[in-house]
Amino acid sequence: TQLLEQSPQFLSIQEGENLTVYCNSSSVFSSLQWYRQEPGEGPVLLVTVVTGGEVKKLKRLTFQFGDARKDSSLHITAAQPGDTGLYLCARREDKLIFGTGTRLQVFP
Amino acid sequence: NAGVTQTPKFRILKIGQSMTLQCTQDMNHNYMYWYRQDPGMGLKLIYYSVGAGITDKGEVPNGYNVSRSTTEDFPLRLELAAPSQTSVYFCASRQRKAPGALHFGNGTRLTVT
Numbered sequence A: 001t002q003l004l005e006q007s008p009q010f011l012s013i014q015e016g017e018n019l020t021v022y023c024n025s026s027s028v029f030s031s032l033q034w035y036r037q038e039p040g041e042g043p044v045l046l047v048t049v050v051t052g053g054e055v056k057k058l059k060r061l062t063f064q065f066g067d068a069r070k071d072s073s074l075h076i077t078a079a080q081p082g083d084t085g086l087y088l089c090a091r092r093e094d095k096l097i098f099g100t101g102t103r104l105q106v107f108p
Numbered sequence B: 001n002a003g004v005t006q007t008p009k010f011r012i013l014k015i016g017q018s019m020t021l022q023c024t025q026d027m028n029h030n031y032m033y034w035y036r037q038d039p040g041m042g043l044k045l046i047y048y049s050v051g052a053g054i055t056d057k058g059e060v061p062n063g064y065n066v067s068r069s070t071t072e073d074f075p076l077r078l079e080l081a082a083p084s085q086t087s088v089y090f091c092a093s094r095q096r097k098a099p100g101a102l103h104f105g106n107g108t109r110l111t112v113t
Helices: none
Strands: A005-007 A010-014 A019-024 A032-037 A044-049 A055-058 A061-065 A071-076 A085-091 A102-107 B004-007 B010-013 B019-025 B031-037 B043-051 B054-057 B064-066 B076-078 B087-094 B108-112
Touching: A005 A085, A010 A019, A019 A102, A032 A071, A044 A055, A044 A061, A071 A085, B004 B087, B019 B031, B019 B087, B019 B108, B043 B064
Parallel strands: A010 A102, B010 B108
Antiparallel strands: A005 A019, A019 A071, A032 A044, A032 A085, A055 A061, A061 A071, A085 A102, B004 B019, B019 B076, B031 B043, B031 B087, B043 B054, B064 B076, B087 B108
């Protein structure tokens, strides 16, 4: 089984703080996606990364794909309460497996 | 376009009963997926399909069956429901080409008592 481990599992921070979420695997990804899920809804795609070392920015979110394509990180700058949710990484392959998830809570 | 439509939204089953969760998409996506999500947890892949007539097991297929007779429909069958199958079930679809974002249905909340 090709597991995707995310850390931390839970994160509770104050508005304005910065944070980083990690996604790790023992095997190489062909490409990786990050999703965010809000309560009662399905996940929504944030970004797809394909190339080792790739960095993508989405407003205050910065996504990085490791050089060896076995890991990825999501950095949020100046977190806001609207960032609260479950963050999931996923291997973009036919058998699309999600990571274990990081539940983020941002308090005002 | 309606996107991905799941029915029913809620269902309560007794142990040993059977049911089919319906999923249909109108985006002509080749790839379709069924996930389950237990409270406070991530998504686990049950079954997936890369096209009509083709299905394959995911991470947690035991106790479930699927079929894919058309591109649009991907029903999930639960035989002999067990309390361990209490969960929220999500159907999703995507196109083969990049970026290939998953489009999710609104979920089915199933309770087995």
